[in-house]
Amino acid sequence: MIEYENLNRTNAFFADDLKAAFARTLESGYFILGKNVETFEHEFAGYCGSKSCIGVASGLDALVIALKAFGFAPNAEIIVPANTYIASITSIILSGFKPVLVEPDIRTYNIDPSLLEQAITPRTAAIMVVHLYGKPCDMAPIREIAKRHELKIIEDDAQAHGAEYKGKKVGTLGDAGAFSYYPTKNLGALGDAGSITTDDDDFAAACRQMRNYGSSAKYKNETVGYNSRLDEVQAGFLSVKLKRLDEVNAHKRALARLYLDGLSDQFIKPVQIPGCEDVFHIFPIRHPRRDELKAYLLENGIKTDIHYPIPPHQQTALLPYFGSQRFPLTEEIHQTILSLPISFFHTPDDIAEVIRVMNAFAL
Numbered sequence: 001m002i003e004y005e006n007l008n009r010t011n012a013f014f015a016d017d018l019k020a021a022f023a024r025t026l027e028s029g030y031f032i033l034g035k036n037v038e039t040f041e042h043e044f045a046g047y048c049g050s051k052s053c054i055g056v057a058s059g060l061d062a063l064v065i066a067l068k069a070f071g072f073a074p075n076a077e078i079i080v081p082a083n084t085y086i087a088s089i090t091s092i093i094l095s096g097f098k099p100v101l102v103e104p105d106i107r108t109y110n111i112d113p114s115l116l117e118q119a120i121t122p123r124t125a126a127i128m129v130v131h132l133y134g135k136p137c138d139m140a141p142i143r144e145i146a147k148r149h150e151l152k153i154i155e156d157d158a159q160a161h162g163a164e165y166k167g168k169k170v171g172t173l174g175d176a177g178a179f180s181y182y183p184t185k186n187l188g189a190l191g192d193a194g195s196i197t198t199d200d201d202d203f204a205a206a207c208r209q210m211r212n213y214g215s216s217a218k219y220k221n222e223t224v225g226y227n228s229r230l231d232e233v234q235a236g237f238l239s240v241k242l243k244r245l246d247e248v249n250a251h252k253r254a255l256a257r258l259y260l261d262g263l264s265d266q267f268i269k270p271v272q273i274p275g276c277e278d279v280f281h282i283f284p285i286r287h288p289r290r291d292e293l294k295a296y297l298l299e300n301g302i303k304t305d306i307h308y309p310i311p312p313h314q315q316t317a318l319l320p321y322f323g324s325q326r327f328p329l330t331e332e333i334h335q336t337i338l339s340l341p342i343s344f345f346h347t348p349d350d351i352a353e354v355i356r357v358m359n360a361f362a363l
């Protein structure tokens with residue numbers, strides 16, 4: 001059986017260092033906003049090439065806190081891809097703003113820059129880009145449009161730690177970046193965790209205050225804030241795993257290369273775009289008989305996953321917002337997409353086996 005993901009096997013590569021990090025935190029007796037968080041924030045900002053990193057409790061909180069810290073008008077509209085994980089859209093609603101969905105480019109699955117201008121209204125305050133499945137968005141036209149309309153750019157970097165656009169890491173491509181360290185992400189904690197990256201000192205200070213009860217000095221609360229602190233235990237784990245993030249990404253890229261070269265043309269494979277260094281959080285292919293293909297692979301001992309089976313605008317939670325709207329490209333992607341095994345523990349032999357079985361799928 002070739003598994004899709006197995007966190008025991010993935011974390012086994014880091015086990016000794018994770019145990020040592022836990023022991024150090026336990027002995028320190030310090031669990032909230034201490035040295036580990038400060039150290040990881042410094043290390044991750046350095047890794048991305050951003051001035052600041054602010055650790056928070058989850059990827060969703062990173063998005064919500066960043067959106068709120070911009071101080072947009074209460075009725076502001078935020079442009080967001082229709083083809084994303086629901087959290088991108090949820091964060092806008094939870095922040096009190098209005099999400100405006102834009103269709104993807106069917107080749108990249110990321111937001112289509114040529115559709116942005118028609119979605120802009122006088123109330124538009126920002127564009128949220130999502131580097132979905134680990135592939136950076138086409139930022140040059142997006143940045144040009146944002147600049148011309150005086151819009152902020154917030155990146156949802158939850159699936160793209162270490163991905164690069166024209167030599168710059170995600171998290172530095174807009175005004176703020178939001179990362180998730182959910183355990184299965186390319187950089188994953190052993191629980192929930194997230195962070196915000198930015199080059200703007202005032203914005204960073206606002207995020208720091210908002211994650212900690214609106215407080216910058218002990219027992220002084222200047223704004224109504226959240227309790228959304230990255231905890232010390234997780235920060236210690238993240239420092240351990242950050243040291244090997246490039247190795248994880250290189251491994252996933254090597255496996256992706258095997259799929260790209262080996263899979264037959266009956267499968268629609270991820271496109272390779274010069275200047276966009278994909279980290280393959282997920283390796284998605286598309287096929288018109290996706291469900292049949294998934295069942296066939298399982299019969300042959302290969303587990304796969306679907307990211308995602310239901311588009312956000314058709315989720316029960318979001319019907320009140322988008323019930324009458326259609327996003328045909330997003331729907332097409334959700335109906336045909338399949339994620340193949342591409343974890344840190346998978347070997348080239350595993351991938352060769354997946355390719356062999358896939359290519360024998362009857363047309």
Ligand SMILES: *Cc1c(COP(=O)(O)O)cnc(C)c1O
Pocket residue numbers: 058059060061084085087088130156158159180181182192193194
């Ligand atoms: C995982 C993910 C999130 C949310 O992260 P959590 O840490 O689970 O809150 C947001 N956006 C995208 C695209 C994600 O994949």
